[in-house]
Amino acid sequence: MTQVRRTPLADQAADLLLDRVRAGEWELGAKLPGETTLAPQLGVGRSTVREAIRQLAGRGVLASRQGAGVFVTALDAPEDWDAVLRRADIEHVLEARAAIEVESAALAARRRTPTALRTIRRALMDRDRQRGAGTDVEAHVDADTAFHRAVVAAAGNPILLDLFDGFTPRSRAAMVDMLRIRGTHGDDADQDVHTLLVDAIAARDADTAATLSRAHLASIVAALS
Template sequence: MAQVTRTPLADQAADLLLERIRSGEWALGEKLPGETTLAPQLGVGRSTLREAIRQLAGRGVLASRQGSGVFITALDVSEDWDIVLRRAGIISVIEARIAIETEAASLAAARRTPADVSSIRKALSARAEYRDEIESHVDADTAFHRAIVAAAHNPILLDLFDSFTPRLREAMIEMLRIRKTFGHATDQDLHGGLADAIFDRDAAAAAQRSRAHLMSLRDSLA
């Protein structure tokens, strides 16, 4: 049976234990063998095994139940969010934007404050100034859309938007290089219309304009 051969021991023990879980050695919900059995199998001490178990518990694979033992709660770990996003194609990223930003635009129309209006106006104006260089245009465009998400006053939506901003930037730059045109007056007017719907507290129009804009991006690549 494979044993740990290099440090850090806890990380290696966690990897070996995860391999055995993935292989189906234990069923979902099954209890792991006790420390005195499992530690020698992995070639580590009991304290190292406990740290490995803590690592896998933190990743959602194991759960320690006081007085009962350690149980299998998942047969694999979910991939880190940043890894998922790096693998996502442009269309997938745009579809994620549709899900987040359409709802955010609707909420922003209902909840925006005078400070939010000022931030959105400023971001819209800045966006109009960057029409010649792709990276700068993408950064200004992202800042505009983030201002709208922030105006929704929903921290989870904002965290989601911020979490995939690096992949969003990469995808949008790639998309604009494919399209070779960006920053034209009509596009700026569409963004202005979205901002106006939010300023007018028209939630339905804000959601519709946000969705229509992003759908057009997606459809241009399909």
């Protein structure tokens, strides 16, 4: 049985329950097992199960009947509009990141100093340490942000750096939301793209650096669809 591994636990538990409903584990009108049964199956506490059930009740999938239990009232849920709006905001953030980071990557390749390149490489190593299933989402986002800031700083344009820094709070919140929606973060392919970007900057290959930066951000947008 798949268990919840990431926060927020209630959201993840609700997703797992909805997956089981969609898979046909319980028919329309069927009664769900009690909290004491569901809690160990999901790897969470009973209070988290109750919150997950409340979420699915609000989406019309489940209904709690006083003294009788919890019953399936729909076999699927309409799109969560909160999630739709979050994805739209994430796309806007990624577009803004592209406007800053693609040009910065190209400029960094042309202008980077040995010191700036060492800073970028250290940030890449830190990013590598703060990724994967055992890493907190916020810690991964912070390490990723530090890496991209090092690239922007290497571009040698203080206005681009000011734009990046001013934009960071909103970007951070959007990236955390995105990774929680996705459920995974920092896989090997993702880290490899960042390594290739550093290699392009080190080689002073501005065209490749810009192409890699643009393609990486575009792939994130595509993954949201």
